[in-house]
Amino acid sequence: MIEPAFRPRVTLSWRQRAVRGARPALHDQPTLTPVPGADESELVARLCAGDELAFAELVERYHPSMVRVASAFTPNRSVAEEAVQDAWIGVIRGVCRFEGRSSLKTWIFRILVNRAKTAGTREPRTVELGTGDDLGGDRFSAGGAWADPPVPWTDEVVDRIVAPEVAALVREAIAQLPDLQRQVVTLRDVEGLSSADVREMLDLSEGNQRVLLHRGRTRVRAALEKAMREKG
Amino acid sequence: MMRLFTAWRHDLVCRDAVALMTDYLEDALSRSNRARLERHLAQCDGCDEYLRQMRETIRLLGRIEPDDLSLEARDEIVALFLRYREETGEDG
Numbered sequence: 001m002i003e004p005a006f007r008p009r010v011t012l013s014w015r016q017r018a019v020r021g022a023r024p025a026l027h028d029q030p031t032l033t034p035v036p037g038a039d040e041s042e043l044v045a046r047l048c049a050g051d052e053l054a055f056a057e058l059v060e061r062y063h064p065s066m067v068r069v070a071s072a073f074t075p076n077r078s079v080a081e082e083a084v085q086d087a088w089i090g091v092i093r094g095v096c097r098f099e100g101r102s103s104l105k106t107w108i109f110r111i112l113v114n115r116a117k118t119a120g121t122r123e124p125r126t127v128e129l130g131t132g133d134d135l136g137g138d139r140f141s142a143g144g145a146w147a148d149p150p151v152p153w154t155d156e157v158v159d160r161i162v163a164p165e166v167a168a169l170v171r172e173a174i175a176q177l178p179d180l181q182r183q184v185v186t187l188r189d190v191e192g193l194s195s196a197d198v199r200e201m202l203d204l205s206e207g208n209q210r211v212l213l214h215r216g217r218t219r220v221r222a223a224l225e226k227a228m229r230e231k232g
Numbered sequence: 233m234m235r236l237f238t239a240w241r242h243d244l245v246c247r248d249a250v251a252l253m254t255d256y257l258e259d260a261l262s263r264s265n266r267a268r269l270e271r272h273l274a275q276c277d278g279c280d281e282y283l284r285q286m287r288e289t290i291r292l293l294g295r296i297e298p299d300d301l302s303l304e305a306r307d308e309i310v311a312l313f314l315r316y317r318e319e320t321g322e323d324g
Contacts, residue, residue, distance in 0.1 A: 052313065059309045063301050063306065085309065092312060093316070166292060189290050190296055217286060
């Protein structure tokens with residue numbers, strides 16, 4: 001994953017893709033523009049033509065991530081899998097109309113998130129931004145300086161906790177997040193979708209999405225810190 | 233004008249610096265707030281470390297592998313595709 005500070009401006013690339021998609025056909029300009037989805041137009045054509053192997057390839061590429069994304073919307077595994085299956089039906093039906101305005105992955109995930117939103121908790125969704133900084137007030141002095149500064153651990157992640165253990169820890173921390181934080185963190189940081197795409201999928205303002213992302217990341221970081229401290 | 237001036241002059245406290253870090257990483261800070269945060273980071277080991285940990289957290293989030301796809305699950309989805317293909321005719 002690209003270092004966030006150096007991540008290319010997501011909104012720009014999103015707009016660029018939108019502009020590109022507005023052109024007559026993606027595959028009319030095969031070599032001039034290194035479009036991320038350029039190799040996808042061939043795949044889309046095969047899918048549209050009913051190519052079973054192409055579809056199996058697509059399922060292998062995206063299904064595992066789709067289950068993970070759907071699981072961010074419902075704690076019930078079978079409900080999540082059902083939403084993914086619904087999404088695949090939407091993909092099968094709609095692939096001939098896919099115009100390359102976004103990447104294929106984004107298009108598929110958009111369909112999925114729509115299904116998952118309805119399949120997940122049917123309670124009315126409120127934008128629970130959460131309160132506080134999730135750091136605990138006692139980390140700072142009254143003046144706002146560190147009272148209990150973060151102890152370095154990033155260099156030791158690999159040494160002190162073996163990778164599968166870290167993965168399990170991070171997964172658990174994600175599962176513990178409030179719904180919207182979990183959805184934003186999953187789509188942005190785990191799946192690597194752009195801020196613009198995630199805002200649109202979840203119907204969030206730019207500011208709210210950033211707040212949710214911040215709170216979610218803060219909690220995951222805190223879970224990692226806690227584990228590192230307990231370790232030694 | 234005076235307020236702008238003092239806001240620019242005023243140094244961040246750690247609590248505020250920490251609250252700005254996602255905005256910073258998302259490149260969503262105004263130029264002046266960005267400069268204030270960077271000035272703070274340059275002088276504050278705690279916040280510099282905190283930012284490093286946020287970056288590491290994001291890196292780790294991006295590295296989690298999803299569960300493996302079972303053959304049954306794959307075949308089930310592919311079967312949906314084949315059924316649709318049959319219903320609509322091979323030419324789509």
